Amino acid sequence: MSQARTYHSPRRELGAAATRRDLIAAARRLFARNGYAQVTVADIAREAGTAVKTVYASVGGKAEILREILEGALQDSGAEETIAQVRAASDAATCLALLAHGTRLGNESQGETLAILNSAMHVHQGAEALWERIATAYRAALRRAAEHLDDLGCLPAGMTADRYTDLLWFCFGPQAWRVLVGDCHWTWDEAETRLAATATTLLVTA
Numbered sequence: 198m199s200q201a202r203t204y205h206s207p208r209r210e211l212g213a214a215a216t217r218r219d220l221i222a223a224a225r226r227l228f229a230r231n232g233y234a235q236v237t238v239a240d241i242a243r244e245a246g247t248a249v250k251t252v253y254a255s256v257g258g259k260a261e262i263l264r265e266i267l268e269g270a271l272q273d274s275g276a277e278e279t280i281a282q283v284r285a286a287s288d289a290a291t292c293l294a295l296l297a298h299g300t301r302l303g304n305e306s307q308g309e310t311l312a313i314l315n316s317a318m319h320v321h322q323g324a325e326a327l328w329e330r331i332a333t334a335y336r337a338a339l340r341r342a343a344e345h346l347d348d349l350g351c352l353p354a355g356m357t358a359d360r361y362t363d364l365l366w367f368c369f370g371p372q373a374w375r376v377l378v379g380d381c382h383w384t385w386d387e388a389e390t391r392l393a394a395t396a397t398t399l400l401v402t403a
Contacts, residue, residue, distance in 0.1 A: 233317035297393035
């Protein structure tokens with residue numbers, strides 16, 4: 198008995214991938230402009246110039262689209278590049294300045310994504326889990342920086358890498374950037390300079 202052939206069309210696959218990208222981009226624009234709760238799948242289809250059934254077939258419903266947006270943000274955060282630079286540095290002040298710059302770039306480029314997620318928190322059951330995924334990845338990167346500083350002998354006496362990671366989160370986590378740039382209307386340059394200085398004062402031993 199002959200086996201059925203599986204039809205493979207590179208052109209069709211490229212078209213499907215392009216449709217998926219267009220739909221995610223359309224949803225992102227709408228979520229950013231109107232808030233997650235106010236956007237329907239029909240709105241996304243209209244924004245992308247396609248049918249509702251195409252949205253579901255290509256990317257799924259709003260929850261799946263939000264997850265795709267967040268996964269893209271994780272991939273584009275620049276965390277790996279920042280940590281590679283930190284691990285190449287040989288003193289605490291340089292490491293902290295690199296962390297300030299790297300986390301600034303990540304928060305600046307992904308601010309819209311974080312705002313979208315925040316708008317979904319009270320209406321989407323999975324939003325908190327998505328935030329935990331982002332926070333876990335963010336803290337894991339900071340933990341790698343803390344471990345490098347520990348290897349350099351830069352941690353204060355008696356402080357563990359876990360506690361040092363907590364302080365890096367305090368200085369460079371999303372909330373630090375949100376408060377200074379979002380709430381206090383500092384420029385990104387100002388926030389980067391002051392957070393780096395604060396972290397150096399707080400975390401670099403004489």
